[in-house]
Amino acid sequence: MTASSVLVAIVIVPFVVSVATFFLPVRMSKPLTVATGIAVFVLSAALVPRVLRAPIRVGGTLQADALSVVFLVATAFLYATTAIFAAGYLHLEAGRSGTRYGRLFYSGINLFCWAMVVAPVVNGIALLWVAIEITTVISALLVAIDDTEAASEAAWKYVLLASLGLGIALLATIVMYYAGTATFGPAYNLSYAKLLAGAHHFPPAAVRLAFVLAVLGFGTKMGLVPVHTWLPDAHSEAPTPVSALLSAALLAICFYAILRFYQVTERTVGSTYPRDVLLVFGVASLLLAALYLLRQRDLKRLLAYSSVEHMGILAIGMSFGVQLATIGVLLHVLSHAAAKGTAFFGSGSIVRKFGTKDMGRIRGGIGALPWSGPLIVAAILALSAMPPFGIFRSEFLIVSGGLSDPHDAVAAILIVLVTIAFFGLSWFTSQTMLSPDPRPGGTPDKVVGTPDQVVVTRGEPSVWIVVAMVIGLGALLVLGVHLPSQLSQLLDQAARELGGRR
Amino acid sequence: MGGVPSTYAGTTDVLTLLVLLTEFAMLRAPLLRSQIRLYAFQSLVVTVLAIVVAASRHVPELYALAAVTFVLKVVLVPGLVLRLMRKADTDLAGSSVLGVASMIMIAILVSVFGFVTVTTLHLHSDVLPTPTLAISVAIVLVAFVLIILRQDVVSQAVGFFSLENGVDVASLVVAAGLPLVVDVAFLFDLLVAVVVFGVIMRVHHGRSNTLSTHDMDRLRG
Numbered sequence: 001m002t003a004s005s006v007l008v009a010i011v012i013v014p015f016v017v018s019v020a021t022f023f024l025p026v027r028m029s030k031p032l033t034v035a036t037g038i039a040v041f042v043l044s045a046a047l048v049p050r051v052l053r054a055p056i057r058v059g060g061t062l063q064a065d066a067l068s069v070v071f072l073v074a075t076a077f078l079y080a081t082t083a084i085f086a087a088g089y090l091h092l093e094a095g096r097s098g099t100r101y102g103r104l105f106y107s108g109i110n111l112f113c114w115a116m117v118v119a120p121v122v123n124g125i126a127l128l129w130v131a132i133e134i135t136t137v138i139s140a141l142l143v144a145i146d147d148t149e150a151a152s153e154a155a156w157k158y159v160l161l162a163s164l165g166l167g168i169a170l171l172a173t174i175v176m177y178y179a180g181t182a183t184f185g186p187a188y189n190l191s192y193a194k195l196l197a198g199a200h201h202f203p204p205a206a207v208r209l210a211f212v213l214a215v216l217g218f219g220t221k222m223g224l225v226p227v228h229t230w231l232p233d234a235h236s237e238a239p240t241p242v243s244a245l246l247s248a249a250l251l252a253i254c255f256y257a258i259l260r261f262y263q264v265t266e267r268t269v270g271s272t273y274p275r276d277v278l279l280v281f282g283v284a285s286l287l288l289a290a291l292y293l294l295r296q297r298d299l300k301r302l303l304a305y306s307s308v309e310h311m312g313i314l315a316i317g318m319s320f321g322v323q324l325a326t327i328g329v330l331l332h333v334l335s336h337a338a339a340k341g342t343a344f345f346g347s348g349s350i351v352r353k354f355g356t357k358d359m360g361r362i363r364g365g366i367g368a369l370p371w372s373g374p375l376i377v378a379a380i381l382a383l384s385a386m387p388p389f390g391i392f393r394s395e396f397l398i399v400s401g402g403l404s405d406p407h408d409a410v411a412a413i414l415i416v417l418v419t420i421a422f423f424g425l426s427w428f429t430s431q432t433m434l435s436p437d438p439r440p441g442g443t444p445d446k447v448v449g450t451p452d453q454v455v456v457t458r459g460e461p462s463v464w465i466v467v468a469m470v471i472g473l474g475a476l477l478v479l480g481v482h483l484p485s486q487l488s489q490l491l492d493q494a495a496r497e498l499g500g501r502r
Numbered sequence: 503m504g505g506v507p508s509t510y511a512g513t514t515d516v517l518t519l520l521v522l523l524t525e526f527a528m529l530r531a532p533l534l535r536s537q538i539r540l541y542a543f544q545s546l547v548v549t550v551l552a553i554v555v556a557a558s559r560h561v562p563e564l565y566a567l568a569a570v571t572f573v574l575k576v577v578l579v580p581g582l583v584l585r586l587m588r589k590a591d592t593d594l595a596g597s598s599v600l601g602v603a604s605m606i607m608i609a610i611l612v613s614v615f616g617f618v619t620v621t622t623l624h625l626h627s628d629v630l631p632t633p634t635l636a637i638s639v640a641i642v643l644v645a646f647v648l649i650i651l652r653q654d655v656v657s658q659a660v661g662f663f664s665l666e667n668g669v670d671v672a673s674l675v676v677a678a679g680l681p682l683v684v685d686v687a688f689l690f691d692l693l694v695a696v697v698v699f700g701v702i703m704r705v706h707h708g709r710s711n712t713l714s715t716h717d718m719d720r721l722r723g
Contacts, residue, residue: 126680126681126684126687127684127687130684130687130688130691133691133695134691134694136695137691137694137695137697137698140698140702141698141701141702144701144702144705147705147709148709149709149710149720150720150721152702152705152706152709152710153706153718153720153721154721155702155705156655156702156703156706156715156718157718157721159695159698159699159702160649160658160659160662163662163695163699164646164649164662164665167642167662167665167666167669168642170666170669170673170688171638171639171642171669171672174669174672174673174676174677174680175635175672175676177676177677177680178625178635178676178677181677181679185679186559186678186679187561187678187679187680187681188679189681189684190680190684203625205623205624205625206623206625209620209623209625232721233721236721237721
């Protein structure tokens, strides 16, 4: 297969599957979605060696360079693992999986993933905006799909705030278009190659305005503070497979959109200005998220705030403007996708087992869940950047990049805030997972905590969930211990595309 | 620039300002129905603007865009929202946090802020002989005021649609040459967004039997 046909297949197959799953019964949609997810991931991985030779272009609408492929691989990985997880998760929805709910769910999940794999491979900031807007409308429906009062409240906040953010992002796109008219005349297309070729001659004021609007607009969907307020609600009230996709894949795609604006802005006005903008949003996000992590009782909200934290780390990492840190940022995109996906899969296992997201009522998780219990602990430790997992390596690269400028205190702030976040996450782990087992026949005299805690029997809700978590943690180990050489070349090349000091 | 503005610049200025004034009228309209009618009128002004730009800048694709805009925003979207409201049959008066006078005052301050901020960036050029960009930023900001100060799902949704009109004004005048495919994709996205807003509004109404967002405060922390 040629590189172009692989790219076209990636764009077409999930859409076809989404239409098909709308009409098929759930027992057929389940294996079909898993197969599609795995196929899209394999195809995306097959693009890695090809894109190292040269960027891929298909007509005027599709393109993939190293930067695109990094985000494509992360999204496709989530597509595959979430499909596996959902196969176990939805099975447990008693009486629901065979009905209209199941068909809507599978069709929606496939369409959502389709929009997310399309976003990094379209050519140009206008089409990118369109793809991200499609992700918003589909995921808003998926947030509301459970049809509870809390879900409709969360969906309303999400669709309103994300749409407003994207309205601002559209304004950013138009201002960027206007900036180009000085060079290209009144009619041209917004493809990346064209924008980057002309960026040196764009009027700086217009490009600056476009960049700020883009960070504010796409930042709303990425979860940057102070425009993150929809995020914990939507993540906690959505069905868990949707939470995993929102948190681990969609936020990164919106970061990708900001990076595309960054590339142009950096060529027009130099890197200082866009780095400063990202620094402000990044530090605010990391600070607020770290503090909220300390006092969170809802399991899925805890993971949502951890996403805000990691998005802050990405923004700060870019603000260092050093190539080492940029490589770290791109590796962080991959490892955060794997770690957050795995953690949400684990939370699905806990919610199914204990029937609650309230961490005050969950005790002895590791005893009740013989497989996913230890896996959840490992995933949470991975999220708080423990070696040997991928996030340790990526945060290490980011911090080393930041420390290359000895007068810069930001790297120190980053370390302090990440440590606070670590306290919050490890408090959760010890309280709910590693606490004494409250089961009758355990050691009742040592039971601590509130009297309304849930008592459960030992056993796994579903083997599919365990499989998805093992794959996620396996990927994290690979990313942390030994990067495949082609992947490492891919990250190098993508970082070069983003510029920055060596 | 100096000198007398051309007919084109004058016409676009008047039409853009009309969009801004409609936004203010929506802010003070007490009834949800009149708010939706104002939105339809605002969309009509945007349609006329598209025709003016198409004629004077010789961009024939914009005629097609004007037609699509008319069908979608003047007929279809207001029709859908009105139909939804007939079904809901409650809360016909919108609910605002502040009195009309304070809302208008805030909106004036905010729009002046937006206008002055963008004007000081000196973005004028041959392609952009008018202050349209500054006015459309003001429209977007007033739409934000509307969304923040109104506490019912219909007003908030209509606020978002009118914000989109403000961005549309900018795209017509500032980026007239934007490929038609992209313009149509934008409009298609709007249509999908309207449907999704409608679905979630209905879910909300079905759950809580009200269009108010007042009780949407359970999720926090």
